[in-house]
Amino acid sequence: MRVMSVEYMSEKTKEQLGLTWILKRLTPYSPLGRTAKSRMKPFDIDTAQDLKKELNRVFYICGKLRETPGICQDIQSILREVKDITGSIKRAQKGGVLDEVEFFELKAFVMYCARLEKLIRNFDLDIKVQSVNKLMKLLDPKATGRKSFFIEDEFSPRLKWVRKRIRQVKKEMKQEEGQLKSRVEKxxxxxxxxxxxxxxxKGDERIQQLNTSPLVSYVRENFAEVVYSPKPSEKLIELKAKLEKLQQMESDEEFEVRKKLTGEVERYSQLLLKNAENIGRLDLLFAKARLAVALKCTKPRIIKENVISIQQGRHPVVEEALKEKGLEFKPVDIYLSKPVTVITGANMGGKTVTLKMVGLLVAMGQMGLLVPAGEMFFSPRDFVFFSGSYGESLEDGLSAFGAEIKALSQVLNHIDKRGLVLIDELARGTNPLEGTAIARAVVARLVAGRCISIATTHFYEVSKLPGVVHLQVRGLKGVKAEKIKDELENGKTIGPELLNRIMDYTLEEVSADALPSHDAIKVARMMGFDEGTLKNAERFIKQEGEE
Amino acid sequence: MTLFDVVIKAGIDSISIVGMAKNAGKTLTLNYLIQKALQRNILLGLTSTGRDGELQDIVYYTHKPPIWVPKSALVATAWDCVNQSGAKIEIMEKTHFSTPLGEIIIGKVRESGNIELVGPRTGVQLKQLIKHLKQLGARLVMVDGAVNRVSSAAPALTQGTILATGAALGHSIRTVVEKTALQVEFFRLKRTREDLRNLAKPLIDMGRTGVIQEGKIRELKLETALMAGKQVAESITPETEAVVIGGAVSNKIIEDLTKTIPVEGVEIIVKDGTRLFLEPMVYKRFKAGKGSITAVYPINLLAVTVNPTSPEGYSFSPREFLSKIKKALFPIPVYDVVLGEGGVDEGDVCGIHE
Structure with a gap:
């Protein structure tokens, strides 16, 4: 039993790991799909079965996109068009009377439902959309099959009668007006x-005659002209009154029709709402599948054991940034089954990226997204925690060290849960003596917990603690100083490009007594750092060794 | 040739009717054209340009005079207008273009009657709407526009334009003729030379300002609108080919320009003729100095209609007004649609100068 609930991931961590970036690229087409997206939550350990189902669905749609692109195009073009009609349905349920625009949208929605039902009929999917044929017939009484909407005469015999009368009266009025007009003209x-x-x-002598005539009435005048109009006859006045009455009747009857139709909508509201929900889910599934295709993802396996295993894992945000520079992301393998893993190794050796990649891929997988990896299996986490070198936390008035300690103290309260704890450069912000001590103490706590934790560090002693798996970045281990010299003198690239080419990002498990890697000066050199300063630094190392 | 013949002869499928002021007779012109199109069985699409300033629209919204629309015509207007219309409208499409009176609906008139036309707010939306109306079968799309609004994009977005003017513009025939003649001149600005046009277009479309020099365009970051004229003047050198002004061109800009530098040979490129808000004197001085103005989007002015009656109660002698304005606007045809339809000899009143 988990008593204390803990937030799965903070907003800041989402940003730092790249989940925000991923979610921005998850783009359903319809407002219903966007609603479904806003409700997306990581599945927890108890709902692992549902998570497996969701991942299977996404994987299935990925396959459909490949196998039946035509059908998928049709489905997606409907998803682009379909509107959110849940507001109107809820209004109908509350007894409101829907207006013509609402019926227009409902009619379109019902038509889309029928088309979607056909399109996904042969899909092996537990999300269904059902056509609402009876409502369709009501909304399209002339069975035109068009999506336009009008309160047709066919909706009510009374309406038909009233409209016919209106047309008659208008005709009579026109005739009468014509007669009045020609009489005045004559x-x-x-x-x-x-x-x-x-x-x-005003100079016209007919003015006197017009002013006294019962056939016209005065309208207005200016300095030059007087304006008259033919005086309506008794008959015309009567007809006008009749028309007004009929038009009121028409409007009343239209209201009755809308009221009746609203009742029908209400009657089918459960089915319509279910359809709306399922269209939203379908839209989100397609969005997930498109994302998976774009990022070349695979379906992660969900297991019970407290293990996270990633092979050929990639961090899409870093990958894209590298791609823009014409560089390649080197995929990473990592297997985590022990409570604490410590990663050491060269600067610029991808330690932080690996840390973030593990967090991101776990979170993606747990949200029902396929993952950018060759293969992955993991057990769902209660939370994902990340502590990284995000500089001083100005808003809290804390230094980098202060911010890290504050965050760590919170996560240490939850180490009895199955969390994922990622700590970049543990206790980096203070002096090496105390830093090492604090780091060792934190790791000792984590070793005793149920979380899977990864810490990167330059404090070597931390990796020597019992129960800690020590992974080291191969880095520049195999690279001879001469090669670097040669590259710098004759090669075309320098800095990150050169590093990206010759750095070995592979993580290898090393024994507790493994020697620390000393690549910092090599890396600095490849970044094009001032040679005199580096020479000086090498002299200091030599002196220290001699002492 | 009647006004409608002019429209038909032009072989266009969209037209805007813009008024120089309220009560310049724009609605009369529009009603006339609708009647004529109906007689000739031409399926019409009708819409309007929107209004600026959201909040103001909601708070001070004043209704426009409704337009009578015939059966089968297509209309694009705000939902509230459809809902309150005397005409019966079948809803064909709902757009996502919002207005203070609801989203724009495209509908088919099932029973003729009066309807208020309220269009979209941006030029881009208007362009899409015109296209949509054509797709739905409209053979002639008429846009009820306004020229006394800064952002009236209608004339540049339709294939032809009719300008409505009238006594509402001023107390004397002379003033009205002078103001109208200037507006007509703006509406007849020449299209910018192709090479300059290609350079100016991106900046113009974003409403920005810049100068073209040695085949290159350089954007000017204007500090304040008030200082725009001086800033533009300072950036002009003998090598300057043209000045590009994406926004409105005010008296102040042109005055500052003519005061600061000799404008001889200076070409000002504007978006279209509706962007110029100049007093006759200011423009005359600029032209006398041999400056020129061209438009990236030229307007095809087909005709001018006049209304000799002012809402304030005074009116001009219709025939005197018509003959004077005809002379001033030659060769643009001028029509008094009230007189024309009043049965006065067409050859006399509705004829055009050719």
Whole structure:
């Protein structure tokens, strides 16, 4: 029983490990898919079965993208179009009356459901979308198959009748207006314009006649003109009143139709909501699969044993940064089954990247994403902790050392859980004597816990503690000083490019009494550091050795 | 030839109608064109340009005069306008272009009636909407635009433009004619020479400012709009080929320019003719100094319509007004759609100068 709950991963760690970068590249097409993404959480140890299922689904979709690209294109083009209609459905459930735009969107949604159902019918997937044929028939009474929406006459006989009457009355009105117009034109010899107005110059002698005539009424005037319009007849006034009444009836009846249709939507709301949820899940699955293809991922295996094993693991963020410089990421193998593993070795030898890669791949796998590795198996973690050299924590007013100690003290409370503890440059921020002591003490605590911990360090003594697995970066071990000299003098590259080419990033397990690697000066030289200073440094080492 | 004949003869499939002021008779012109298109059985697409300033729109939203739309026409307007319209609209598409009156809906008129047209806010959206209306079958898309709005992109985005002007612009025929003539001149700015245009276009599209020199464009980071004219003047050398101004060109910019340097041979490249907000005197001085202005997106001005009546109650003598403005705008045809439709001899009033 786990009593105290612990946050799986802090926002800062997500950023540092590169999970934020990964999640930014996970892009569902529909708002429903984005909702599903926002609900994504790491599966915990108790739901390992669900995690396995989710990973299988993603893997399955990856295969479908390859095998049936046409069908997948069709599905994804629907996912790009489909809208989130859950708001309207919930409004219907609460007794609101939906408007035409909502019905338009619902109709489109129902059409997409029917198309998706067909498209994924033959998929071996436990996520289904069901067509809602009865609702479709209601929303498309003329069975046009078009996605447009209009409250058609077919929705109600009364509506049909009212609209017919409106058309009749309008026709009668037009006739009557025409008659009035031609009578005025005939009597006064004037023109009535299409807006039903007569403009008369003030000097015109017909003004007197018009002012007293029962056939026209005065509208307005300016210094030059007076404007009149034909006076509506009794009949026209009656017709207008009739029209207004009919239009009110039409509007009332349209409301009744919408109310009735809303009731039908409510009746199918469970199915519609389920479809919406499943379309969101499907969209997210496709997004996960696209990401997996883009990052060349494999499906991790979920196991019970407290082990993390990664072969040919890559860190996509670092990989992309290297690729931009025309460099290649050298994949790393790592097997972690003991409580504490300490990594030592050359600077620039990829220790930190390995640490972050383990954290990232575990988190990705646990969130149901495929992982950028040749092969991976692991048991789900209760949390992933990362302590790295992120400089001084200014907002907390802590120095680098202070920030590390604060974070470590929190994680040491949880070492009875199955966490993943990643510590970069343990106790780096203080003097070597106390730093070593603190590091040894922390590692001793971790050895006794249930977490899988990895620490990188330059304090050699730490690796000698009992129960600690010591991995060393091969680094520049096999590289002769002459080769470096030659590369620097004749080679075309210097700095990171050169290092990337000749550094051996392989991790190898070494015995407790292994010698520390002394690559710092070599690395500095390859980075193009001032030679005089380096010579001086080598002299100091020599002196110390002699003393 | 009637105004509608001019539109048909132009062989275009989109047109914007812009008014120089409120009550310049833009709605009359639009209604006239709709009637004519209906008579000739031409399927219309109708939309409008949006308004600037979100908050202001919501707080001070004033309704535009509704337009009568015939059966079968396609309209693109905000949802609230569809909902409150006297016309019956079948919803064809819902766009994600938002306005203070809801998202823009594309609909088909099922029962004719009045509807308020409220369009999208950006030029990019308007362009997409015009395309969409055409795809849905509109043979002529008409955009109800406004020129007294800074961001009216409509004239440059449609294949033709009609300018509506009228007594609402000023108290004397002379003022109205002068103001209109200047606007017409802006609308008839020549298209920028191709090599300069290619250089200027990226900056123009981003609304930025720069200078072209020796076949290269250099952006000017303007400190303040107030100082723009002086800053531009300072960056002009004898080698300068053109000055590119992506935003609005105000009196101040041109005045500062003419005061600071000799403008002879200076070419100002603007986005389109709606970006110029200049007093007649300022522009005259600039032109007298032999400066020139060209547009990256030229406007195809087809005709001008006039409304001799002002909402303030005064009006000009329709025929005097028409004949004076015709003379001033030659060879652009000018129409008084009220008179024209009032039964006055068409050859007399609606004829064009050719």
């Amino acid at each position: 009597v006064f010899g004037v023109n009535v314009n299409p807006w039903g107005e007569i403009n008369i110059n």
